[in-house]
Amino acid sequence: MNELTLNYPFDKNTLSAVILAGGQGQRMGGIDKGLLALNDKPMICYSSALLCALIPHVFISANRHQERYAELTGCPVISDAMGWGEFDQRFEGPLAGMLTGLTYAKTDYVLFTPCDSPLISAELIFSLWENLHQQNADLSVASHGERIQPVFALLKRELKDSLLRYLQTGARKIDRFYQQHRMAIAVCSDADVFLNINTPEDHASILRKISNPLP
Numbered sequence: 001m002n003e004l005t006l007n008y009p010f011d012k013n014t015l016s017a018v019i020l021a022g023g024q025g026q027r028m029g030g031i032d033k034g035l036l037a038l039n040d041k042p043m044i045c046y047s048s049a050l051l052c053a054l055i056p057h058v059f060i061s062a063n064r065h066q067e068r069y070a071e072l073t074g075c076p077v078i079s080d081a082m083g084w085g086e087f088d089q090r091f092e093g094p095l096a097g098m099l100t101g102l103t104y105a106k107t108d109y110v111l112f113t114p115c116d117s118p119l120i121s122a123e124l125i126f127s128l129w130e131n132l133h134q135q136n137a138d139l140s141v142a143s144h145g146e147r148i149q150p151v152f153a154l155l156k157r158e159l160k161d162s163l164l165r166y167l168q169t170g171a172r173k174i175d176r177f178y179q180q181h182r183m184a185i186a187v188c189s190d191a192d193v194f195l196n197i198n199t200p201e202d203h204a205s206i207l208r209k210i211s212n213p214l215p
Contacts, residue, residue, distance in 0.1 A: 014108045015129070016057040018078075018101030019047055020094050020151060021069065021115035032064050033197055034115035035072075039210060043197070046118030046210075048073040054122055057107060060115075061097035078104050093172045094151050095163065102160035114151045116196040118206065124193050127186040128154040137184035142194070148185065149194050150174045 021034035021044060034044035044060070051058045052075070059076050060069045066077040080096040094112075101110050111128065113120050124142055132140035132154055139159065142152035151174070159181065166177050188194070197203050 012054070012056055015055055015111060016059065016101070016105040016107045016109070017051045017055045017111040017113065018059045018061050018097065018105070019044065019051065019075075019113055019115050020097040021060055021062040032062075034060075034062065035065060035068065036116075036197065036203065038118060038203075038207060042072055043118050044069060044072055044115050047113055047115065047120050048075060050120060050122065051111075051113070051125075054125060055111065057105065059101060059104060061100050076104075093174070095167060095172060095174055095177060098153075098155065099160065099163050099167060102155065102157050102163065105157055108157055109154060110157055111154050112151060114196060116198075117152075117194060119192045119195055119209065120152070121188075121190065121193050123190075124152065124186070124188050125154075127188060128152070131184040131186040132156075135184035136182065138181040139178060140184035140186050141178060143185050143187050144189070144191050144194055148175070148178075150178065152194065153178075 019034075021032070035042045037043070038046065048058065048060070052073070058073075059078050060073060061080070062069050062077050063079055066079065069075075070077045078100050080100055098112055101112060111125060128140045128142060131137070139153060139155040142149045162180070163177060166180070171177070192209055195202070195206055195209070197206060
C-alpha cells in the first residue's frame, strides 16, 4: 500500500507499531485469529496494511505461525519467549506481547493494536499520539464510551523496565499496570474501530462492515 496522504501529528521516525497476535484464541476454539479469513484475506492483512502505510517500523508479536505472519505482512515477527531470563513464557497475555515490543523497538514510542480488529483507523492512532503529548502522559489508551480499550495503546519505550518488574511479580492485569503511570485517554466516537472477533458471530458482523476488501 502506498503511504497515506495525511497530516501527521508526529515525527514518524520516533514511532514503532506492534500488532498483538500472540493469544491462544480460546474463545474461537484455539484458532490463530490473525490468520482467520475476511473476504479471502487473513485478518492480519488489514491492520498491517494500514500501519505499514503510516509507520516505518511495524512488528508482529506472535507465538505461532511466525513464518506465515512474516510472509503475509513483510514485517519482522517477534515472540513472547525471547530471552527474558526467568520470565520466559508464552501466552502470558497482551502485556507479554507489549514487553516484547518495548524490548525490540528502537523508537521512543510504541503503538500497540490487536490482530483481530481490522477496522482500526489512522484517526485513532493520531488521537493516541496527540493525547499522550497534550496530557504529558507516559501512555495513552483508547476509549469508547464508559470504558477503555486497553490493547489499543501508545506507550513510551522507557516503560519497558517497569513492565518487566510488574510481570515478574506474577501480575497480568493490564489496567492495573496502566494505572501505575500517567495515563491519557483518547476518546474515539467510532465504535466500529474496536470491533474484534471472539466468536463466529463477531466474525460474521465484521464481514458485513468491511465494504472495501483488500485487492
